[in-house]
Amino acid sequence: TKLDEHRSQIFEAVLEDDATKLSNVVETVKKYFILSDVMDPNNGMMNALNFAIERGKFASTNYLIDVADENMLLHQYTVPDLNTPRTALHQLTITNDFAPEELKLARKILDRLKNKKEALTLETKFEVKGQRERTFPCLLLASLLGKKKLAKLYLEVGLTCGLDANQKNSKNDTAILWAARSGHDKIVKYLLKNDADPNIGNDKLSTALHWAVRYERKSTVETLLKFPKTDVNKMRSLGLFTPLIMASAYGFVDIVKVLIAHDADVNFRAPGGTVALHIAVEEGHIDVVRLLIRNKADLSIEDDKGDRAIIIAARKGFSQIVLSLLHWKDDPYKKNHMGHDAWYYAIESDDDKVLRVLLDYYHLKPEINTDTDWKCISDEIPSIHCSFHWKV
DSSP: OHHHHHHHHHHHHHHHTOHHHHHHHHHHHTTTSOGGGOEETTTTTEEHHHHHHHTTOHHHHHHHHHHOOHHHHHOOEEETTTTEEEOHHHHHHHOOTTTTSHHHHHHHHHHHOSOHHHHHHOOEEOOOTTSOOOEEOHHHHHHHHTOHHHHHHHHHHHHTTTOOTTOBOTTOOBHHHHHHHHTOHHHHHHHHHTTOOTTOOOTTOOOHHHHHHHTTOHHHHHHHHHSTTOOTTOOOSSSSOSHHHHHHHHTOHHHHHHHHHTTOOTTOOOTTSOOHHHHHHHTTOHHHHHHHHHTTOOTTOOOTTSOOHHHHHHHHTOHHHHHHHHHTTOOTTOOOTTSOOHHHHHHHSSOOHHHHHHHHHTTOOOEEETTTTEEEOOTTSTTOOSOEEOOO
């Protein structure tokens, strides 16, 4: 058909990236069809502009933006692998094929659009390793990818049509959250200067600081904490609740130092009674344990099960942490709600390292019954009232 013939001519001209040839073909096609109606059915119903951007054809892209109507500029084709809609503006934000001209092209699209707000609020799916499935409007996408000039353009234009730096996607993520997650400090600073709120949480109440901590972006953590409104003790709705608890869980010593220097509460109790010290002990991060204790972590705090730091360390078999806690005067005789203390877990363990640490610390020696291959400890240890297993 005539449509098929003209379609073929347009897409062939795009591939050659010859703007003059493309212009001649388009002028012919426009006598019979609306240019925005000419689609490539083999590529998710891309129009010629989408096709040109996808293949990195600058001359064709530049020309087609100039002649495109509103429908063509806002058209959403389907990305096959992701089954997600995507516009030309999304494409320009994602691709690196047009750097450093991407800003010029994106600005041209926005200048030609009447409905700029729609262009800036439409979302497209973009895969981020280690994250739940997400869709992104342009500002969040540029912030994630570290494209400050594009992020600045999208925010400046957005401000003229009722949007702001706290624009959210369907998961309630904000641009500053994604910039922080990726360690794009310049974008974080720019957004903060333009009224981005670092304390806005997404659907799990994760903030920019939570994500900067989680992905070990120390400089981003520092950038956020220099901003006086950043809440260093902000809680998430689940999991590793506060930034300090999160940093302690992952063993990020340098970030723990930064958080403490900015008044993070070392004894902040999360649901379940857990504090950062408990988490650091649980994960075996002895350097974090020592750092927290030097900064007034309370050894006497028990979680809702009655477990304190030394019980957790003994149960996990972390002998060196047990020794450190003993030197800091934690009490191995304190029992949890099950009636068990650190001695109990040391005795029950198949590994005798924690038990040896406790015995050495209290200068005690086991009494061995060679007939039964059991051992007894003297009554100097009040938590132990009978024999217990320990192969010698």
